[in-house]
Amino acid sequence: MxxxxxxxxxxxxxxxxxxxxxxxxxxxxxxxxxxxxxxxxxxxxxxxxxxxxxxxxxxxxxxxxxxxxxxxxxxxxxxxxxxxxxxxxxxxxxxxxxxxxxxxxxxxxxxxxxxxxxxxxxxxxxxxxxxxxxxxxxxxxxxxxxxxxxxxxxxxxxxxxxGIDYALVAMFIGLLVLTLDSMVKTEPLRIVLTVLVSSAVIYGVAGIVTSSYVAVLIATIIGALIGAVMSTPKQTRRAGTI
Known part of the structure; x- marks a missing residue:
């Protein structure tokens, strides 16, 4: 156990x-x-x-x-x-x-x-x-x-x-990079590409209505959530077979 x-x-x-x-x-x-x-x-x-x-x-x-x-x-x-x-x-x-x-x-x-x-x-x-x-x-x-x-x-x-006032955004960028690095090793390429493309599109759209600082935060958070949602079904099925 x-x-x-x-x-x-x-x-x-x-x-x-x-x-x-x-x-x-x-x-x-x-x-x-x-x-x-x-x-x-x-x-x-x-x-x-x-x-x-x-x-x-x-x-x-x-x-x-x-x-x-x-x-x-x-x-x-x-x-x-x-x-x-x-x-x-x-x-x-x-x-x-x-x-x-x-x-x-x-x-x-x-x-x-x-x-x-x-x-x-x-x-x-x-x-x-x-x-x-x-x-x-x-x-x-x-x-x-x-x-x-x-x-x-x-x-x-x-x-x-x-550049100290940019520290928060830098942290979120680092988190996104680490998440993608982990996904490349464990997830199908389509999921990784979906997260990358989604993050880029969200950043572009958010950058139109808000500052680049906030746009990076929004793109990173939503991109990570998309990756989590797409990978969850596979993990759930795997857990159910144990």
């Missing part, structure tokens, strides 16, 4: 994600401090909002004095995908308690969602405790990283000169 993965296994599985969060979180802290935010304000954003792209968007829109209502709506729309991701989690963990479901949905991110889908598709015996471990590890790393970046941010008064 296979051993079920528990909380600590989830924390260990989240280490690669956490390593990525260190640079992105530090970048956010540096950019926020450069925009005049204090250390405690950075802490509140990371603890209460906990949305990488949403946090970058918020400080960027605040810098140009955008209305609070517009900022709120923008962040809501950008993060609306989390509702869909949480619904997917309910299908993978259908018997969890309401308290567990709220905790899982609250701390879920694109990266932890991607890790959950990939592990589930490959038949790894993950549990709700494992997923909570992934989320908690990612959450704590993000908070610590943003605070570290904020603490040293005064040493870099103009982070945009070094």
């Amino acid at each position: 296979l051993k079920s993965y528990k909380f600590m296994d989830g924390m260990k599985a989240a280490i690669p994600v956490s390593l990525g969060y260190i640079s992105i979180g530090a970048a956010f802290g540096i950019v926020a401090i450069a925009q005049g935010y204090s250390l405690w304000q950075v802490a509140c954003l990371s603890i209460l909002l906990y949305a990488g792209s949403g946090q970058f968007i918020m400080i960027a829109m605040m810098a140009v004095h955008a209305p609070i209502s517009i900022i709120t709506l923008t962040i809501f729309l950008v993060n609306f995908r989390m509702f869909l991701q949480s619904l997917t989690a309910t299908q993978i963990f259908p018997h969890q308690s309401l308290k567990s479901g709220i905790a899982m949905g609250t701390l879920m991110t694109d990266e932890s969602f991607g890790l959950m889908v990939l592990e589930h598709a490959t038949g790894t015996p993950i549990t709700t405790a494992w997923m909570q471990g992934v989320n908690v590890m990612s959450y704590l790393t993000w908070i610590v990283s943003t605070l570290f970046g904020a603490a040293v941010g005064n040493l870099i008064p103009s982070p945009e000169k070094f």
Whole structure:
């Protein structure tokens, strides 16, 4: 009988994600401090909002004095995908308690969602405790990283000169490349090509109505989801024959 993965296994599985969060979180802290935010304000954003792209968007829109209502709506729309991701989690963990479901949905991110889908598709015996471990590890790393970046941010008064404000997009590009590399080894060529073409088309369309930063995020997320959906039936059939 296979051993079920528990909380600590989830924390260990989240280490690669956490390593990525260190640079992105530090970048956010540096950019926020450069925009005049204090250390405690950075802490509140990371603890209460906990949305990488949403946090970058918020400080960027605040810098140009955008209305609070517009900022709120923008962040809501950008993060609306989390509702869909949480619904997917309910299908993978259908018997969890309401308290567990709220905790899982609250701390879920694109990266932890991607890790959950990939592990589930490959038949790894993950549990709700494992997923909570992934989320908690990612959450704590993000908070610590943003605070570290904020603490040293005064040493870099103009982070945009070094491309630090592009760190979030760079992380998503890296995730897409790693996902495609994994798919090439395990999936049919048609699925890989579908993901590539879909991502390119989505990027082109999104780039017409939004900035290149947001377009890359949208294309990466949707492209990864398309790949997960196309590969799931095969994995399900395989699991059913065991």
